[in-house]
Amino acid sequence: MASIAEYYAGKNVLITGATGFMGKVLVEKLLRSCPEVKALYLLVRPKAGQSMQQRVSDMMTCKLFDRVREDNPDFHQKIIPISSELMQPGLAISPEDVEKLTGCIDVVFHCAATIRFDEPLKHALQLNVIATQQLVSLAKQMHHLEAFIHISTAYANCNRKHIDEVIYPPPVEPKKLIESLEWMDDGIVRDITPRLIGDRPNTYTYTKALAEFVVQQEQDKLNIAIIRPSIVGASWQEPFPGWIDNFNGPSGVFIAAGKGILRTMRANNDAVADLIPVDMVINLTLAAGWYTAVHRPKSAVVYNCTTGGINPFHWGEIEHHVMSSFKRNPLEQAFRRPNANITSNYLINQYWILVSHKFPALIYDLFLRLSGQKPQMMRIFNRLHKAISLLEYFSSQDWEWNSENMNMLMSQLTPEDRKTFNFDVRQLNWPEYIENYCIVYLLKRLRNIRYTFNTLLVVFIWRVFIARSQMARNIWYFVVSLCFKFLSYFRASSTITN
Ligand SMILES: CCCCCCCCCCCCCCCC(=O)SCCNC(=O)CCNC(=O)[C@H](O)C(C)(C)COP(=O)(O)OP(=O)(O)OC[C@H]1O[C@@H](n2cnc3c(N)ncnc32)[C@H](O)[C@@H]1OP(=O)(O)O
Ligand SMILES: NC(=O)C1=CN([C@@H]2O[C@H](COP(=O)(O)OP(=O)(O)OC[C@H]3O[C@@H](n4cnc5c(N)ncnc54)[C@H](OP(=O)(O)O)[C@@H]3O)[C@@H](O)[C@H]2O)C=CC1
Secondary structure, eight states: OOOHHHHHBTOEEEEESTTSHHHHHHHHHHHHHOTTBOEEEEEEOOBTTBOHHHHHHHHHHSGGGHHHHHHOTTGGGGEEEEEOOTTSGGGGOOHHHHHHHHHHOOEEEEOOOOOOTTOOHHHHIIIIIIHHHHHHHHHHTOTTOOEEEEEOOGGGGTTSSEEOSSOOOOSSOHHHHHHHHHTSOHHHHHHHHHHHHTTSSSHHHHHHHHHHHHHHTTTTTSOEEEEEESEEESOSSSSSTTOOOOOTTHHHHHHHHHTTOOOEEEOOTTSBOOEEEHHHHHHHHHHHHHHHHHHOOSSOEEEEEOSTTTSOOBHHHHHHHHHHHHHHSOOTTOSSOOOOEEESOHHHHHHHIIIIIIHHHHHHHHHHHHTTOOOOHHHHHHHHHHHHHHHHHHHSOOOEEOOHHHHHHHHHSOHHHHHHTOOOGGGOOHHHHHHHHHHHHHHHHHHHHHHHHHHHHHHHHHHHHHHHOHHHHHHHHHHHHHHHHHHHHHHHHHHHHO
């Protein structure tokens, strides 16, 4: 049987959400560990004044792709951006692109979603459910499609305590919900949202559950796998330890605690913190793509991609390791010395919010006002309180996920693939992982300080040298005039070509 890299050799892969946190890691890993992959078609939208091409070019220059760049400086030739806005009918893909994609795609990875916990229901439904439905329709037209991999979340069924690797009946028939919300204005939808989502905490988990059902409906026509990661954190090993590019989930909490801003949060010390590193999730996703295409299971296979049942770590331990890491390696410009505590007691938490958050913020803002500056600390705390209030549901209780399919998949890999696409969460050393998670921010800062220091040093030595030596002065003027001539030449040639 073909190894994972052999399977992807010569394949055309379609990826949605490639500009996001997990999508980037997926693109990087495919290019690095499956170097014979034919092409990656990325569905990308223009955003914040940047064209789709510009966004993809910027993404490929980021540090995450350093190792790929080293192995293959021309890797960008394998990336084919396709303009697509998933909120639009037909995903706003041009007819020419639809023809191109239906004719050549072998594997689809659907990562795009809105992961905001406060997303209005209509918007979350449009992106997480309707866009998924449209992508599935497009996939059904693909002549050579071998696998459709949908990224869901382990919390899609967080209204249950024990979660098996099955697709549970949806809380409502998605088609009916879409039809009924169509005619309602945003105000009415906002009012009825709590009743609709019922015992789920937000529109995110609710719409991700509906999306799983939508994908499952096509299991007779497509080879489907559904990946359900729990809380996706910084990378464990690849392409280097501690890579993260956002403040979602625990990352924002860790930084707020490291900066000494966050002092208290509601979480259960003894509850399992089901964190999983992004590189492990992506390794499992690629392995699932391979398995689905090669074995073509009769029905959709669900992979609960979690750590708690196999290598549990608890919020209390996380608190301990995060705080000790920041105490040993303090962040720059911290508001106060880091000292955050978690408690499951509502009243104790409220007390500390008053004493350790609101009171110091008030004093600091008073100081800013008196010194003629704009007060800002209370605003920061209000936003932080909003963010953590949305996360507390996940840190105050625990769930049990069955992960038999994850174990089954691991047993199917060759020993070589088990190393290259490692998702064996038993190998995770939590204290070491947390240390890397926290320290990466510090390293970035230190690197900036080191660059600034080195630049200043060079300028200083040069100034001293120039002031003392006629020869150094001559070399300096020669180099400057050469640069000037070069610039003039380029300006002139670009004017001619325009
Ligand atoms: C030592 C202690 C150990 C204990 C530690 C316990 C950790 C317990 C984690 C559980 C984690 C469960 C995760 C479920 C697992 C999925 O299913 S994963 C999907 C995860 N999705 C998310 O995490 C998205 C959550 N975020 C959101 O929904 C939105 O960002 C929010 C929170 C509603 C805020 O929205 P917004 O007000 O429009 O503004 P936004 O620009 O997004 O952020 C505003 C500010 O909040 C801050 N912020 C955003 N997110 C966070 C955050 N997670 N934390 C802190 N600040 C944040 C931002 O930095 C920003 O600050 P400024 O830069 O303006 O100063
Ligand atoms: N992060 C986590 O902890 C977890 C994530 N997941 C799941 O993993 C997947 C990826 O999550 P993650 O990478 O963290 O999310 P990000 O928010 O980092 O990325 C979301 C991606 O979706 C794209 N997207 C959003 N809206 C649109 C749109 N209208 N049209 C086109 N593209 C759009 C974004 O593109 P753009 O850059 O243009 O905005 C981005 O590429 C999601 O399905 C999520 O549910 C599951 C469990 C945990």
